[in-house]
Structure formats: structure tokens, C-alpha cells
Amino acid sequence: MYKKFVPFAVFLFLFFVSFEMMKNPHTLDYIGAMKQDTVTVSASKDPLYEELLQKAPDYEVKPQNARIDKVWKSIPGYNGLKVNIDKSYKKMKKHGEFRENDLVYSQVKPSVHLESLQPEPIYKGNPEKPMVAFLINVAWGNEYLERMLPVLQKHKVKATFFLEGNWVKHNEQLAKKIAEEGHEIGNHSYNHPDMSKLTTGRISEQLDKTNEQIEKTLGVKPKWFAPPSGSFRKAVVDIAADKHMGTVMWTVDTIDWQKPAPSALQTRVLSKIHNGAMILMHPTDPTAESLEALITKIKEKGYALGTVTELMDETRLLK
Numbered sequence: 001m002y003k004k005f006v007p008f009a010v011f012l013f014l015f016f017v018s019f020e021m022m023k024n025p026h027t028l029d030y031i032g033a034m035k036q037d038t039v040t041v042s043a044s045k046d047p048l049y050e051e052l053l054q055k056a057p058d059y060e061v062k063p064q065n066a067r068i069d070k071v072w073k074s075i076p077g078y079n080g081l082k083v084n085i086d087k088s089y090k091k092m093k094k095h096g097e098f099r100e101n102d103l104v105y106s107q108v109k110p111s112v113h114l115e116s117l118q119p120e121p122i123y124k125g126n127p128e129k130p131m132v133a134f135l136i137n138v139a140w141g142n143e144y145l146e147r148m149l150p151v152l153q154k155h156k157v158k159a160t161f162f163l164e165g166n167w168v169k170h171n172e173q174l175a176k177k178i179a180e181e182g183h184e185i186g187n188h189s190y191n192h193p194d195m196s197k198l199t200t201g202r203i204s205e206q207l208d209k210t211n212e213q214i215e216k217t218l219g220v221k222p223k224w225f226a227p228p229s230g231s232f233r234k235a236v237v238d239i240a241a242d243k244h245m246g247t248v249m250w251t252v253d254t255i256d257w258q259k260p261a262p263s264a265l266q267t268r269v270l271s272k273i274h275n276g277a278m279i280l281m282h283p284t285d286p287t288a289e290s291l292e293a294l295i296t297k298i299k300e301k302g303y304a305l306g307t308v309t310e311l312m313d314e315t316r317l318l319k
């Protein structure tokens with residue numbers, strides 16, 4: 001009778017285990033982890049694996065926390081890099097030796113992020129990030145926009161267009177074209193006042209009215225604000241932050257409103273380009289003439305071109 005009972009007991013046990021696994025999928029994860037541990041234990045006996053463990057720290061890069069700089073104010077963080085031991089080992093195992101090019105990395109996020117900082121203006125991206133952004137402030141210059149947009153499209157470059165609310169109201173189709181082509185849309189006030197001289201009530205009104213017009217016309221909510229002429233005071237930054245917008249300035253100015261020769265504009269920009277640069281421009285003739293050359297030469301220097309949001313993103317650019 002005892003021998004007859006044993007198979008039945010085993011059946012009940014297996015049934016119970018299967019039932020628990022169905023109820024709790026984490027059991028499957030645990031079994032998978034056990035299998036992975038077996039592989040790791042086996043690999044740890046391999047001299048190649050030991051060599052990888054010893055050398056990995058030399059290739060790791062610490063993440064950079066977002067911070068407030070005395071001069072440049074808010075600086076976004078930047079991801080670090082950590083060697084993924086198991087994936088790197090699997091690649092190297094195929095060749096049987098440690099190879100730097102076979103290292104596989106995982107990105108490590110910083111502990112302090114831009115949104116964690118007290119509101120301050122943003123002049124540039126992280127100085128370690130080889131990316132720059134075009135900031136195109138629009139309150140006039142429609143004829144030049146029509147020339148600039150195809151160039152950006154041709155080179156697959158997305159810029160951040162800061163639109164004046166009143167301009168959007170009277171130029172809905174052109175505003176829609178900018179948004180439909182994938183460019184980021186920012187707030188540039190409603191009618192271009194000197195924001196530093198406005199009362200807090202007027203500051204709020206300028207930002208709200210513009211956001212409402214942009215949302216109504218384009219269906220997007222701006223997350224960045226560019227003060228007209230770069231004029232602001234602390235209250236402007238704080239009120240924009242209360243409306244979930246960062247205040248954006250620049251580090252490289254085309255000064256295109258002075259209508260310089262295209263060659264002079266290009267020299268000015270390219271001589272000052274740097275990691276994290278934000279390049280201010282407007283729809284003007286010299287900018288329209290220079291845009292293609294600027295894009296080409298900036299890329300030749302090894303910089304990626306992105307929107308303000310992409311520039312502020314902590315993701316590390318990998319070669």
C-alpha cells in the first residue's frame with residue numbers, strides 16, 4: 001500500500017508546484033535566475049571571464065549629476081557607463097580572448113536630474129555630450145522659414161522652434177507645417193514684450209496665452225520658454241517653472257538680425273561651437289543662406305544635432 005501511495009503523492013506535489021507557478025510568475029523568474037547563476041558560476045572558472053572582471057572597472061564611466069553652475073546655471077546630468085559582464089563575456093568567448101571592441105555597456109543614470117533642481121535658466125547641455133541644438137525664434141520672417149524648412153528636412157535635422165503666440169494665430173498653416181515636420185515647439189511669449197519689465201500677472205498672461213494658442217492650433221504643450229531678446233528676471237523663470245516649462249537661453253548667437261554676410265555668420269558659429277551648445281537663430285536671409293553649410297560643418301566636427309529636449313536628455317551618445 002505504501003508503494004501505491006508514493007506515485008500519488010509525487011503527482012500531488014507536481015500538481016501543487018505547477019499550480020503555484022501559474023499563480024506566481026515570479027517563480028519562473030527565480031528558476032531562470034538559478035539557471036543564469038549556473039552559467040555564471042561555470043564562466044567564473046574561465047580565465048577569460050576573470051580577466052574581464054578585472055579589466056571592466058577601467059572602462060566604466062561615472063554618471064554626472066545635474067547641477068547648478070555659478071555661470072551657466074542649470075546643467076543637465078549625463079548617464080555613465082558600466083560594463084555588462086555577461087553580454088561582454090559571450091561576445092569575447094567567440095574569439096577566446098579579451099577584446100576591447102567586444103565590450104558591451106549598460107547606461108547608468110545619475111542620482112540628481114534636471115527637474116530636481118531649483119528653477120534656473122538653461123544655457124547649454126551637458127559639456128560631455130557631443131550634441132548641439134538649433135533654437136529658432138519666430139515672430140516674423142515667413143519667407144525665410146519657407147527656405148529653411150526644406151534644408152532641415154533634407155538633412156533630417158530637428159530644431160526647436162520658439163513661436164510667438166500672436167504669430168501662430170495669424171500663421172496657422174505655417175506653424176502646423178513646422179510641427180508636422182517633427183520639430184519641437186516652444187513658447188516665445190505672445191507679442192514679444194520685455195519680460196523683465198512685466199508684473200508677475202502680465203508674465204503669467206504672456207505664457208498662458210501663448211500656450212493656449214499653440215495647444216489650440218498645434219495640439220502640443222510647450223515644455224520650454226525662450227524670453228524675447230533673452231530679457232528676463234528671476235520671477236520669469238519661476239513662473240515658467242510653475243507652468244512646467246524650463247527657461248532657455250543660448251551659448252552661441254548668430255546675431256542674424258544684424259544681417260551679416262553668410263560667411264561671417266558661419267565663422268561666428270563654427271568658431272564657438274562646443275559640446276552642449278545651443279545656437280540662437282531667426283528666420284532671416286543670412287541664416288537661410290547659411291543653414292545647409294552650418295549643418296554639414298557641424299556634423300563634420302563630430303556633433304549630433306537635436307532638439308532642446310534631446311540635448312537635455314541624460315542618455316549618453318555612443319559612437
